Amino acid sequence: MAWRFKTSKYKNAAAKFPKREEWIPELSVGNLMHSCGNHIKASGAFMAFNTINTGGGSLGILPVSTSGRLSNGLPQLPAHGDYITDFEFSPFDDYVLATGSNDTNIKVWVLPKQEDIYTSALSDINASMSFPNEKRVENVTWNPVADGVLAATVFDTVKVYDVERGDNKYAFGCHGDQIQSVSWRGSGTTLVTSCKDKNLRILDPRSGGKVLEGKGHDGIKDSRVLWLGDKDFLVSTGFNRDRRREVRLWDSRSFGSSLHCIDVGNSTGTIMPFYDRDTSMLFFIGKGDNQIKYCELTDKSPFINENFIERTEQIKGAAMVPKRLMNVMEGEVNRLLLLTSSAIIPTPYIVPRKSYKDYHEDLFPDTSSGEPTLSSSSWFSGQNGQIKLMTLNPSRRSDPVSTPGHLFLGNQADTVVNGNTSRETTPIQKPVISKPEPASTQEIISPPSVNQVSSTQATNIPDEPEDIPDSQSGDSTAQTMNQTDEEKEVIQHSSVEDIPPVSTPTATSAKRPVKVVQIKTPAKVFSAGRLSKFKYLKGRTEHKDKHIVNIRKLSTTIPGESDMFAVNRTRCVIPIEGAGGLLQVLEFSRLGRLQDTGVPVLQHKSKVLDYVWDPFDDGRLVVACDDAKIWVWNIPEGGLTETLTEASQCLQGHMEKIYFVRFHPLAKDILVSASYDMSVRIWDLSTGTEVLQVEEHPDQVFSAAWSPDGKYLSTVCKDGKLRIFNPRKYQSPLMEGPGPVGSRGARVIWVLDGQYLLVTGFSSKNERCLSLYDTADLATPLETVKVNAAPPILVPYYDEDSHTVFLSSRGENQLYAFEVSEEEPYLSPLSSFVGEGLHQAFSFLPKITCNPKEVEFARAWRLTSTSVEPVSFTVPRVKMEYFQDDLFPDTQVTWEPTMTSAEWISGLNNQPRTISVQPAGMKKLSEAPVEAPKTSKYDSYNPDTYKTDEQKKEELLSAMTNKLSVQGDPLPQDLAEGVDSDEWEDE
Numbered sequence: 001m002a003w004r005f006k007t008s009k010y011k012n013a014a015a016k017f018p019k020r021e022e023w024i025p026e027l028s029v030g031n032l033m034h035s036c037g038n039h040i041k042a043s044g045a046f047m048a049f050n051t052i053n054t055g056g057g058s059l060g061i062l063p064v065s066t067s068g069r070l071s072n073g074l075p076q077l078p079a080h081g082d083y084i085t086d087f088e089f090s091p092f093d094d095y096v097l098a099t100g101s102n103d104t105n106i107k108v109w110v111l112p113k114q115e116d117i118y119t120s121a122l123s124d125i126n127a128s129m130s131f132p133n134e135k136r137v138e139n140v141t142w143n144p145v146a147d148g149v150l151a152a153t154v155f156d157t158v159k160v161y162d163v164e165r166g167d168n169k170y171a172f173g174c175h176g177d178q179i180q181s182v183s184w185r186g187s188g189t190t191l192v193t194s195c196k197d198k199n200l201r202i203l204d205p206r207s208g209g210k211v212l213e214g215k216g217h218d219g220i221k222d223s224r225v226l227w228l229g230d231k232d233f234l235v236s237t238g239f240n241r242d243r244r245r246e247v248r249l250w251d252s253r254s255f256g257s258s259l260h261c262i263d264v265g266n267s268t269g270t271i272m273p274f275y276d277r278d279t280s281m282l283f284f285i286g287k288g289d290n291q292i293k294y295c296e297l298t299d300k301s302p303f304i305n306e307n308f309i310e311r312t313e314q315i316k317g318a319a320m321v322p323k324r325l326m327n328v329m330e331g332e333v334n335r336l337l338l339l340t341s342s343a344i345i346p347t348p349y350i351v352p353r354k355s356y357k358d359y360h361e362d363l364f365p366d367t368s369s370g371e372p373t374l375s376s377s378s379w380f381s382g383q384n385g386q387i388k389l390m391t392l393n394p395s396r397r398s399d400p401v402s403t404p405g406h407l408f409l410g411n412q413a414d415t416v417v418n419g420n421t422s423r424e425t426t427p428i429q430k431p432v433i434s435k436p437e438p439a440s441t442q443e444i445i446s447p448p449s450v451n452q453v454s455s456t457q458a459t460n461i462p463d464e465p466e467d468i469p470d471s472q473s474g475d476s477t478a479q480t481m482n483q484t485d486e487e488k489e490v491i492q493h494s495s496v497e498d499i500p501p502v503s504t505p506t507a508t509s510a511k512r513p514v515k516v517v518q519i520k521t522p523a524k525v526f527s528a529g530r531l532s533k534f535k536y537l538k539g540r541t542e543h544k545d546k547h548i549v550n551i552r553k554l555s556t557t558i559p560g561e562s563d564m565f566a567v568n569r570t571r572c573v574i575p576i577e578g579a580g581g582l583l584q585v586l587e588f589s590r591l592g593r594l595q596d597t598g599v600p601v602l603q604h605k606s607k608v609l610d611y612v613w614d615p616f617d618d619g620r621l622v623v624a625c626d627d628a629k630i631w632v633w634n635i636p637e638g639g640l641t642e643t644l645t646e647a648s649q650c651l652q653g654h655m656e657k658i659y660f661v662r663f664h665p666l667a668k669d670i671l672v673s674a675s676y677d678m679s680v681r682i683w684d685l686s687t688g689t690e691v692l693q694v695e696e697h698p699d700q701v702f703s704a705a706w707s708p709d710g711k712y713l714s715t716v717c718k719d720g721k722l723r724i725f726n727p728r729k730y731q732s733p734l735m736e737g738p739g740p741v742g743s744r745g746a747r748v749i750w751v752l753d754g755q756y757l758l759v760t761g762f763s764s765k766n767e768r769c770l771s772l773y774d775t776a777d778l779a780t781p782l783e784t785v786k787v788n789a790a791p792p793i794l795v796p797y798y799d800e801d802s803h804t805v806f807l808s809s810r811g812e813n814q815l816y817a818f819e820v821s822e823e824e825p826y827l828s829p830l831s832s833f834v835g836e837g838l839h840q841a842f843s844f845l846p847k848i849t850c851n852p853k854e855v856e857f858a859r860a861w862r863l864t865s866t867s868v869e870p871v872s873f874t875v876p877r878v879k880m881e882y883f884q885d886d887l888f889p890d891t892q893v894t895w896e897p898t899m900t901s902a903e904w905i906s907g908l909n910n911q912p913r914t915i916s917v918q919p920a921g922m923k924k925l926s927e928a929p930v931e932a933p934k935t936s937k938y939d940s941y942n943p944d945t946y947k948t949d950e951q952k953k954e955e956l957l958s959a960m961t962n963k964l965s966v967q968g969d970p971l972p973q974d975l976a977e978g979v980d981s982d983e984w985e986d987e
Contacts, residue, residue: 008305009363010279010296013333013351015310022067024344027060027074028052029316035085036138036180036222038272039317040339043089044324044370045114048077048097049317049339050084057081057101061122063114064321067346072118079107086139092147092372098163100137105130105865106152107811108163110790129166129791130811130838132556132865133159134577139181144387145188146379147372148791151205153179158193160205163791164376164744166560166810170205180222185252186230186277188374189384192252194225194236200255206382214255219243222270227252228297229277230386233259237271237284245271247284249303260303264293274320276334278365281349283336285318292336294349312347313340321346323367328392330356333363364392532819532828533887534802534857539815539833539873541862548586548868550594553577556810556840556865560745560793561659561702562610564810565841565863569849569895570618571639572861572868573611576601581608581625586868587639600640602633610660616668616897622685623647626657630673632685651683653690659701666710666912667904668897674701680715682727684901691905695731697723702746702761707754708800711909714757716740716748722757722778728907737778742766745793751805751820756782758805758820760794768794770807770818772826783826787816797844801891802857804830808842815842833871839864842871847891852917855884882925883918890914 030039030050040049042064051060057080062070079087080101090096095111108129112120135155143149148164155178160170176197183192191203194216202212217223219239226235234250244266248258264271269288275281275297282304284293292315294308317339326332327348334349351363366389373385391397555575558564566573570589576582581604586594606627614620623631632649656676664670669685680701682692699718706713713725716739723733740746740761747760757773759781767789771781787794792809794816799806807816817830844860851872858873877884891914898910918924 008296010281010333010351011305013281013294013349015292015294015312015336016348016350017310017312018067018346021069022346024062024066024346025069025342027342027344029339029341029343030083035083036224036270037084037086037317038319040319040337040344041088042319042321042337043094043097044322045094046089046097046111046117047319047337047344048087048089049344051076057084057103059084059087059097059099061111061117062344063117064325066344075117075120075122077109077111077122079109080105085137088140088142090142090147091144091368092370094370098140098142098150100140100152102136104133104135104137104154106133106137106140106150106161107131108150108791110788129163130556130840130865131159131161131166131168132554132577134553138179141182141184143188143379144184144186144368145372145385146374146376148376149188149379151182151184151191153182153193155179156195158182158191158203158205162376162380166557166792168557169380172203172205172209174203174210175199175201181224181226183225183227183234185227187384187386188379192225192227192234194223194238196220198223200225200234200236200250202252206380212252212255214250216255217246217248221268224271224273226273226275228275231297233297233303235273235275235282237264237273242266245286247271247273247304249297262295262304272318274318274336276320276323278323278367279333279363281334283318283320283334285315285336285338287316288314290314292338292347312338312345313343316340322370323392324370324390326364326392328359328364328394331360331363359393359395361393366391532830534804534817534819534875535828535830537804537817537831537857537873537875539831539835539871541835542870542872546591546870548588548591548594549866550596551584551866551868552594552596552599554840554863554865555582559609559659560810563612563795563841563843565843565861566611566613566621567843567845567861568613568615568618569845571635572843572863573602573613573621574863574868575608580604581606581623583608583611583621583623585621585635585640590639600643602640603643603645604631609658612661612663615663615665615894622661622663622671624658624661624673628652628654628656628658628675628677630658630661630671630683649685649688651685651688651690653681653683654679660703662704662706664710664904665706665708665894666898666910667901668899669901670904672704672706672713674704674715676700680704680713680725684905686901691901692727693731694725694727695733703748705749707750709754709909709911710904712754714748714750716746716759716761718743722748722759722773724775724778728905735775735778737773738780740769740771744791747793747796749796749798749805751798751800752803752822753800755822756820758796758798760796760807765789766791768809770794770796770805770827772820783824785818785827785829795841797842797860799844799847799858801847801889802887804858806842806844806858806860808839810840811838813838833873835862835864835869835871837864846895847917848895850917852883852888853880853919853922855880855887857887879925879928881922882928883922885918885924885926888917890916 028051030052040047045064047062047064048059051058057078059077059079061075061077079099080103082101082103084099084101087097087099097109097111100106133154137152137154139153141151148162150161150163152159156175157171157173159168162169175195178196179193180196181194193201198216200214200216201210203209204211216236217238218241221239223236223238228235232252234252236248236250238246240246245264247262247264249260250258267286267289269286271284271286274283280297282295282297290312292310296305297303298305315338319337321335321337326335331351331353332348333351336347338345338347353360369388369390371388373388374383553576555577558575571585571587573583573585576584583602584599604623604625606625609624609626611621611623619635621633621635630651631647634648654675654677659674661671661673671683671685672680674680678696680694681690684691697717702716702718704713704715713727715723720739720741722737722739724735725733739759741764742762744762749758751758755775757775759771761769763769768787769784770787771784773781792811794807794809797806803820805818805820813835815833817832819828819830839862841863842860844858849859850856855875855877856872857875860871862869862871875887892912893915894912898912899908
């Protein structure tokens, strides 16, 4: 049926090519014709395209509304070490960009705001996440419904990633050759691929793989396939046996034969297909062509109405702009960005109408709103949904606000309505804190402390008094000593509902008002400044002859609960790709280049999830695996000489795979672990048995940390709560409080001698945050600092001597630093360290390894994808010939245990000794001779000596008078001799 007999609103839509002055000219466009990518993509905020550089691994980034010649230069993102094969913006975040490269890596980037794109150095922005692969990455594409689900093709394998968790969830190697394109169905349920073996395949990742396979194009050259929205149709482009280009339409339920075929001529350029699900408009653009073929998909034969061709410059790549950006009041129904050899041509498609004064509702059906329907976890659990829609009518339009880096939906719950899954924001319920009455009218018990438990459990408590926790003040210590044992064993809970009955105090009991903690807002408009000695700390990567290089196949799939990189004074351990959970142990005594093959490893029987060194034994390594086992290895002196497969010890007790393991800071052989069975268990390695267990958590335990004195254990859980336990006495928590609201991960550490908890996590807007809590009151953080918006978890390391916390994360090049204080501002930013290239992790060494002569207060090793590099952190000082005793207090000996496991279990609390790090022969700075003050150039103002203008005038006249009065009488002319008047004669 000819098109002239069919009614179509878009039949006469035509390209409106802009004038040359509206092009974006003089661009260094990359020449990547052998890549299956389109070389240019667009979001609601930016356009990105391949550019020329030495390695080909850069993208040009411009605001999507850019027009005309660039006056501020071209911002470029150096994303990869080799040319970028494909890239795509997230459909739900205009600032998030996924890239794939010939360097075998997939990366996810968070771009700065549009207004900052010309002023920010794109080389300094952080890669959100990196997924290394064994072979070149060909395609990357986001799921159109679920947030954070990314599909990619790596040679003959399709991989599906959960970007939120940093995991490769599925991998399908059912193709016979290189995959050339991949496309999601509009509902995000299945994928279709085209392959060099000439077959088309439909895959369902969540049900196990291939659903349908059939013959595609007969030619051997590149082919493309595109799913047409949520319809049952597919369109493919390729070559026939005669090497002529063709376009075919397929029914996704049967690949017996195509429904329609169009001959597009005998040019050699691969045809790029584009489809608009709202208008059913199809565009076919060949690489190297100077034509755009515009068609329309119909519901009846011939299905594709074609033969509308527009002529333009020779095209190297093309992209469609999101429909949200269309100028609907001018009849713009689509917009293409055409990439030529040196320019970008924005090309709108306009439907002619007599007047554009009114909004033409018939031309603009509801379009994608740019909001996700599902979270990644919901999609991977099997839920389905449809694309959320919005109107383009300007009078009824309400676009969602796009925030840079807002990749995932945090603090939200999935709800199913009539079979469709939607997202509803769940408000956070804050605990209700009752206000105490004045002490004059109410007797108030002193606030319970961290080591207190309920009176209902007091029968199991020993009679000897418990040590007063460090979080209590000095005056409260004396008062607490006068309390009864029953009063001392009262649990502090964060909410009123959880408070157990408290016994009435006796007449001899000490009574004092409850400590009322004032809730401090994170934003302080006027805050007193504090001079930090470490504000201008300097991080420096040491010379390359101290590096370990040529690391092969570093695995980056270790879960986010693990630090990934473990170091002690002698050696380090890193994960290696391969079956059986491989760990490579590298000796610092053998620096330099590793051999290409044959490096010995530790081999496990299942995937490795976490690993830590024994702080008191540089040769003992503990490894947690997903088979619920904990392996204990003893590394031989001098390092590994062969691959080891049998550990010296294996601990079993957990029912499911283990999140993490952590050693006790003071007691030898004490280890804590957390598992997917929601249990937190404490082990004694000297006997190889489980000795203690705390109450099960209701959800995943993100992190756990021992207090510096080794008495308490803190945890942060996915249910959004912080907990503090006294594991030697009680299974239930001593204290609970609200933690980070995000569900993407968190870390907790103790700071300031155990008086405070420092927590890293995510806000409700998925911004990475740093929060400080007082251990005496977990109801609200003292201060919360927003770091930035990026998916990786911030991993903290705290240096007690300098009160400095370092924050690292995977796939970035920046290490953040903050100083922690007991006074406002509690968290002060310090200078950050920016390394060359991206790192995977940092691991810090004990203080004893630092060099005080160079004012080095911290030392770490930095893990990149191919090397291990030492990094030194120093403080600039003038008098470096003196020992800077104000920066180096006596440090704790953390590399020696203070008690055995049996002693700790029995209740002993031995604290570590301290030593001075002052080098021999160096004098202290505090004992240096005091220099005489230098004469200032200008005298300071003194009100006693200040003279007014009148005083100055009077002094000047007085000086002149005195000068005249120094001459006595007579005057000099009076002494001159002459003649009498009668001696004068007239002549």
